[in-house]
Amino acid sequence: MVEGGEQGREQSAEGAGLLEARGVHVRAGQTLAVRGVDATFRTGEFAAIIGPNGAGKSTLLRALLGLSGLEAGEVRLNGRPLRTWNRAERSRRLAYLAQSEPLPPETRVRDVVTLGRGAGEWRWGLLPTRPWSEADEEAVNRALDRTDTRRFEDRRVSELSGGEGQRVALARALAAGPELLLLDEPTNHLDLAYTLDLMRSLRREVEAGLGVIAVLHDLNLAARADRLLLLSRGEVLATGTPAEVLTPEHIAAAYGVRVDVTEQAGRPLVIPAD
Numbered sequence: 001m002v003e004g005g006e007q008g009r010e011q012s013a014e015g016a017g018l019l020e021a022r023g024v025h026v027r028a029g030q031t032l033a034v035r036g037v038d039a040t041f042r043t044g045e046f047a048a049i050i051g052p053n054g055a056g057k058s059t060l061l062r063a064l065l066g067l068s069g070l071e072a073g074e075v076r077l078n079g080r081p082l083r084t085w086n087r088a089e090r091s092r093r094l095a096y097l098a099q100s101e102p103l104p105p106e107t108r109v110r111d112v113v114t115l116g117r118g119a120g121e122w123r124w125g126l127l128p129t130r131p132w133s134e135a136d137e138e139a140v141n142r143a144l145d146r147t148d149t150r151r152f153e154d155r156r157v158s159e160l161s162g163g164e165g166q167r168v169a170l171a172r173a174l175a176a177g178p179e180l181l182l183l184d185e186p187t188n189h190l191d192l193a194y195t196l197d198l199m200r201s202l203r204r205e206v207e208a209g210l211g212v213i214a215v216l217h218d219l220n221l222a223a224r225a226d227r228l229l230l231l232s233r234g235e236v237l238a239t240g241t242p243a244e245v246l247t248p249e250h251i252a253a254a255y256g257v258r259v260d261v262t263e264q265a266g267r268p269l270v271i272p273a274d
């Protein structure tokens with residue numbers, strides 16, 4: 001278990017930071033988009049979910065967040081079925097970052113991050129149901145510092161670039177002090193510099209005890225994760241370290257593309273051969 005301490009990760013006594021999918025089937029429209037997925041995610045680990053378009057990555061992520069009903073199987077958070085957690089408790093532990101997070105354009109950065117402290121506890125988005133505390137203030141400052149957004153905390157969201165906005169969205173998610181952060185293609189609208197910047201921020205958070213589960217399309221970016229889950233047609237085709245998963249055989253089977261895989265900086269590097 002990860003202690004709160006300087007990172008302010010606020011885990012409860014029973015908090016083990018463990019998210020497990022067991023035999024998960026999820027229907028999306030007429031399609032069985034996720035079929036029999038078993039997976040375990042934990043704090044202190046950077047996991048990436050990869051796979052071709054339509055493989056079921058987003059559907060699985062939504063199921064892991066408790067946002068979609070399961071056709072069969074179970075998702076458990078800290079050993080307890082996710083469906084038995086109340087919404088406020090669940091969203092305090094599991095944070096979500098979409099590929100382009102909608103932020104209120106006229107709100108100042110600090111106030112956006114402040115909203116992260118209210119998830120599930122503020123009703124109607126306006127009325128706090130508990131008093132603002134020093135711990136809240138500290139958590140907001142820490143989230144601003146860790147994402148390097150404090151220097152523009154007084155700017156309005158409408159005055160930010162896409163990359164800066166994504167950092168603010170990350171700060172808002174971190175301010176809640178989640179155990180696990182789930183991200184759906186978080187680098188989609190980011191240039192190379194912001195992409196690497198976001199990956200480094202996530203890595204820092206993982207080292208501080210956060211669990212990260214990111215849907216990623218770029219295989220060479222995914223190679224920076226600790227563990228990969230390769231989905232194909234709703235099923236797990238491979239899981240393990242990047243070197244175990246990113247093989248020419250797995251990639252051909254999932255994407256129908258011939259690739260060469262070399263190694264760079266201790267990580268697999270995928271190069272299309274066609």
Ligand SMILES: Nc1ncnc2c1ncn2[C@@H]1O[C@H](COP(=O)(O)OP(=O)(O)OP(=O)(O)O)[C@@H](O)[C@H]1O
Binds near residue numbers: 029031056
């Ligand atoms: N609301 C929906 N209604 C009907 N079918 C859906 C719905 N959402 C997803 N699907 C189908 O479920 C399958 C999995 O979709 P999902 O979005 O999870 O895949 P993905 O791996 O995230 O894809 P992408 O990489 O393109 O974002 C696809 O075949 C998709 O067409």
